[in-house]
Amino acid sequence: MGTITLKQVRKAFGDAVIIPGADLEIREGEFIVFVGPSGCGKSTLLRLIAGLEDVTSGSISIDGKDVTEAPPSERGLAMVFQSYALYPHMSVRDNIAFPLKMHKVPQGEIDAAVSKAAAKLNLTDYLERKPRQLSGGQRQRVAIGRAIVREPTAFLFDEPLSNLDAALRVNMRVEIMQMHEDMKATMIYVTHDQVEAMTMADRIVVLNRGHIEQVGSPLELYNKPNSLFVAGFIGSPKMNFVEGNTIGVRPEHIALSDKKGDWQGTVKLAEHLGSDTFLHIDGGARGQLTVRASGESNFGPGTKLWMTPEKDRIHRFNKEGRAIR
């Protein structure tokens, strides 16, 4: 349970084409992440799957059943919104119970399911409060509680962590991954943060201007990007592009030496993270390069040095920005 298939899904608002035609097969129990810069259509794609937007053409099926024309309530999906979208006039208990009430579940079962979900999310003490009396993290939990309580076919997350502060975000990320591990349910997660995508996903879908650029596991995308766009989007710091964008090398795949090497450069700036040092190097004709040095690097600003890219880690691209292998 929980396979979702998109066939030639197209979405246009009047003349503005948001998604020109997307094909995607989401497998059962998979944690899939839609990632891309803002305005790339990742949220729209999620809303099309949810049924909150109508597709212009193409078809969507869930577990083999065509749901292209079905309203959201008949798709059996649960969604967690960026703004949490809790019902402000209802207590936490009523918020979590709402989907079950709408599906006419008997009151006894509702109470049991709400207690179970609340216990799982540490919300038991807050059940009688209103959403406005909760912190951001707690609201997020209520939104997740409302989604898990009715055991949906699949979960949809629309940038759920972007309203939380950095520390909380890391905690919630781990909790959502743990939840996926426990429930083995299909989850679709939308984010613009490539770190979230890399750490959470079984497979990542990279979107650019409505096109699906590449689908693959995080390491596949990291090691074998199909295009210049994917290569630049996945990985942090960003991949270095030289020779008129035909050659790409990741910052961690360049060896440094003060004696000899392939490319010469001058250190402009060193960012010390403790575990790593990011050196921003002026590579002359090759432009600005970023190199990741392990641990504490001795190369300070102004130092002249030599760089050698690892031969088998070089990515080559053609004029159209496609990878050459």
Add this chain to the structure above:
Amino acid sequence: MARKQSTNKKIIVTILAWAIGLAMFFPIFWTAVAAFKTESDAYTLPQNWLSTPWTLENFGIVQDRSNYGLYIRNTIIIALLSTLLGLAFAIPAAWSMAFAPVQKPSIAWSGKRWLATIFGTAFIVGLVLYAMNWDLTNHAVIGFVALVIVTLPVTLWVFSRNTTDALLWMLSTKMMPPAGALIPIYLIFNRNGLVFKDWGWVDLTEWNLIDSFWGMVPLMMLLNLPIIIWMLYTYFKEIPGEILEASRMDGASVWNELTKVLMPMAVPGIVSTCLLNLILAWNEAFWTLNLTNKYAAPLSFMISEYSSPEGQFWAKLSAASLMAIVPILIVGWFSQRQLVRGLTFGAVK
């Protein structure tokens, strides 16, 4: 220096506000005072404002001459029912306009297309009539044809507008002088106005809406519907659409989305809309004076009874007016805050 200037400004504005406020309140004050005077005292100019023998006889006379209980009952029925009926139409309308607005209509009709549509409709109707060999002397057929020729282009027009246009169009109907619509409405309400009474399948010989709640309640509802929809629309606009989308994901039907999520969240807006509409319906005088005279006549009709050909009975007129406005004045007093918010159409947060 700047501070002093702004204080001076404040004083001037305050004085001006009080002056305007008092000027607006003065007629009401005069009415209230005159209601407790004898007829001759009320008529005297210059007025002895506060030094007359006070009397309650006017209220007694008004109660004797006209049945206050009946009028206030009618007013309450018309105001309350028209408000409830209006909400029943306006809540779904405002909901769809606020959360699923039409940006660009799927059909764009304009200029030549319009002419073609209207003439085309008339032509096709005529063709059908000819083909079916219909007898045009049958009045019901003429009525039906007229209905098609009017409704079809109107329907197309409505569906080819975006939401903003539709909202402005609704509001524009409030700008038409009601006197212009009085005669057509009178004719529709009156059985003598209906040219074709016996349509065969429905007999309207007994049709009469004048002086009935069946006529007054829908009329009052339609009069205020644009304002109710506008007010609710602006209130609904402030509610995040994601919450309604969440309810859809949670499996709520349209009915549940409206009654369990949207309406509880919009309670303040709905309450102030109700209050404003009650007051508007309560104070309405043009239509009630022209279309009622006995059974469904509200308080405005009672007041008008005291301005008679024999002359103006100021004291009695004032007493009747006071009796008419006091209930709604009390309601208004206790709901000032909601009303102010309502009157600004939700524009000020």
